[in-house]
Amino acid sequence: MIQMYNVSMIYPNGVKALTDVSLHVRKGDFIFLVGPSGAGKSTLTKLIFREELPTRGQIMVNGINIARMKDKEVPYLRRKIGVIFQDFRLLPNKSVYDNVAFALEVAEASSKEIKKLVPAVLKLVGLTNKADMLPTELSGGEQQRVSIARAIINNPIMIIADEPTGNLDPETSWEIMNLLVEINKLGTTIIMATHAKDIVDGLKKRVIAIENGRVVRDEQKGAYGYES
């Protein structure tokens, strides 16, 4: 599903966010990206859906070389990837319902489909009674859940989640994680950057640890810290 070969990312201001990263992600993988603050986790995820282009190296997503991709093709790649952003990125002028519906709108889904799917997904994340509110009228955790709903509604082939439980209480976090595990079981690849030790240790999935822009550990059934 994803192949990275010697990828380096240097931001315009000179910060070396990633250095020489090589990775293989198979279809159906469930991966935790862990590492200290500023290690480069978000940068790695941004490369996959082409928010940023790598300074060096090759990235293949779903068989397509991302660097060589035409600008016109980028939207179609992005529609196949559901992204839960660290900073939510909700549209401020749209209600919760419209924010979630937007992912379908973008893919020109039928109005019937939208009317069926959106309430169902809102129910999954527990926001049915907040459907008509604006993002600014939500608590932090509620905003995060809207962003989760939007990421999964499109039935994507891959979900990228950047600290999707950072603003959630343990109980809600586990509900969301169980949801992601279910989705993963249906074949969707999941890449999740997180600091939640409990969750990583509890689920025993593949763990990729990044420090200072380098992959320092890549374990199947791994834990948050080094097994000690």
Add this chain to the structure above:
Amino acid sequence: MIQMYNVSMIYPNGVKALTDVSLHVRKGDFIFLVGPSGAGKSTLTKLIFREELPTRGQIMVNGINIARMKDKEVPYLRRKIGVIFQDFRLLPNKSVYDNVAFALEVAEASSKEIKKLVPAVLKLVGLTNKADMLPTELSGGEQQRVSIARAIINNPIMIIADEPTGNLDPETSWEIMNLLVEINKLGTTIIMATHAKDIVDGLKKRVIAIENGRVVRDEQKGAYGYES
């Protein structure tokens, strides 16, 4: 330091965020606010520094009735309270240094003081080498630490922290918590809304649990969940 009497908060859209909350916070307290997503934790903190006015009830902060306070006096109240916002609220056009310096600037501190204090605080949160960057050039955790630095630099009588470690790895989280504990020891009251079970359980401070807008538990040396 803070007295709340039968405080209720209903947002304009009709959401009952807090119902009949009464609280006493003494000077030097270290309080964890816990509760599920959307319980009303952020709303409670917003009432203290008067981001919102309560629908009903009285709030005294530092001996002043907040509802009766004149608009002109509000800034002086806020300068005494350091707030770490859940959504960071960094000024997008100012560098990390200027964002932190702004809290001093607002209080018309001398340029000498600013030049002395800002680098020291940036060092405390581990951002010395990011001083010249803009917030958009930072990782989520780095932004959170800027917001922490800004909240503590003014030597406030009270710090309100809304999930200050949501985007931080466990190690950095503990560094920040230790910092807050130190500051607390010097006499600063600290109120922290959080979902970090480890931290709450580890520090054994006063815990106030909110559910559905009501205080359901208020324990000295408490834990995140009910002792079971």
Add this chain to the structure above:
Amino acid sequence: MKVRTVGYYFQEALTSLRRNGLMALASVGTVAVALLILGGALLTVLNANNIMKSVENELLISVYLQEGVDETAIGDLEQQINDTPGVAKSRFISKEESLEKLRQQFGETKGSLEFSRNPLPDSFEVNAEKSNLVKGIADKIRGLSGVEKVNYPAEVVQKLSTLVEWVRLIGAVIIILLALAAVFLISTTIRLTVFARRREIGIMKFLGATNWFIRWPFVLEGVFLGLAGALVSGLILYFVNFYIVEAVKQFPFMRVQTDMKDVYIILGSLLGGGIFIGAIGSVISVRKFLQV
């Protein structure tokens, strides 16, 4: 592009207009003001041009004939004058007619202007097509046989013809400048509107929206803004023009013959211009924020 998506575009544009009420109003206002000024200038120049033309037509060349030129010679002369390139029309004035005029000029007391014989000459009054042709025509006619003297308000004519050229030139320059200013104002307003929503555009891109999917609502919004502004300014101009033309028509030396077709063309261009600028302004303004 599905019908449903087109519906979405319209809905988006309208919702955005409603949500950004104040800004939308500001934009419509700016477009209206810009087009009002531009349209006002266009109509002013149009009317001024018509006034100028009527003033030009008043400029007469007086051709005085020699004593004793007979009727057939006068007929010949009239033919020759009318054949001179640039002559709009000519009128023969007999010496009797001239004397009558003179009498009227200096009061009516009998006797004060009684001559043994009429000392005034026969003459022609000649109108030129354009004021800058007057001198040439006068020189040509002076050479014709039977002509004693040709008079024209020499300095005035020359200066007037220069003035008319100048007014036209300055008018054109002013209108071009105002048109540029209008385009600038409108596109600035749209740019600021888009700028305030740059983050939204970025988010849409990250969710897999194509550029045109993002652009369309903005373009429609721009079109609505441009249209609304143009309509407001158009209506105001129409009535103001109407009243001013009516008022000015009272003055005999300002026989304004403003063709309503011209007015409609100007108003139509304003409308088209407003819509076009609104749409193009949106496309250009959005472009910068689509690069993600």
Add this chain to the structure above:
Amino acid sequence: MKVRTVGYYFQEALTSLRRNGLMALASVGTVAVALLILGGALLTVLNANNIMKSVENELLISVYLQEGVDETAIGDLEQQINDTPGVAKSRFISKEESLEKLRQQFGETKGSLEFSRNPLPDSFEVNAEKSNLVKGIADKIRGLSGVEKVNYPAEVVQKLSTLVEWVRLIGAVIIILLALAAVFLISTTIRLTVFARRREIGIMKFLGATNWFIRWPFVLEGVFLGLAGALVSGLILYFVNFYIVEAVKQFPFMRVQTDMKDVYIILGSLLGGGIFIGAIGSVISVRKFLQV
């Protein structure tokens, strides 16, 4: 307010201008365009007014005297005419002078205008102070003894006086409208600039900034924008006015006596207006977002 804080305000304003480069440029441009149009209109009306005045001065009342009025009576009459309220000046023209003029008018051929005795009357040329006084003066003079007939370009005078009033009125209305438009455009621009930074303002408030602490940089920014725009428009207007006045001066019937003091007053007001609008616009625009 400490000196250090004032320094901070200036620094903030300048930094913000630099960071929002494009928007700042757009604002300056808008201010410049708005003031340019306004100033242009002011100068046009000023010049037109001067032209009008010079045209008014050309309007003559011709007073023809009866035959045989003697020199002392003429002197009396001159006195009486000059004492008539509204008369600017008068000039006596003897019958000989009149004849000379007439001769010049109809060619130079001797003989054609030789009379047994001069049939033309003595006359006065009288200038009125204002065109709408002409009729009154003429009526008064007509009643004086020794006056045979009083002529004045009756219709023209009446119409002209109405026209002049109209031009002044319309000019005033247009200028007021343009001034409103300028204020509107400038304040809109500033409002949009502030709107794009509404979040920032909220954040500052939450950090304990007083309203004036937040306002000052915006006010200074507004002042800079207004100043820059006013300077640009002022310079352009100064030179355009200069060239146009020079060009127009060539025409004798447009003896424009534009007092440079008036021009400086207009340019000065533009500058002051730009700064004022910039500052006030900022204060008003920021106000809405200070309510947190």
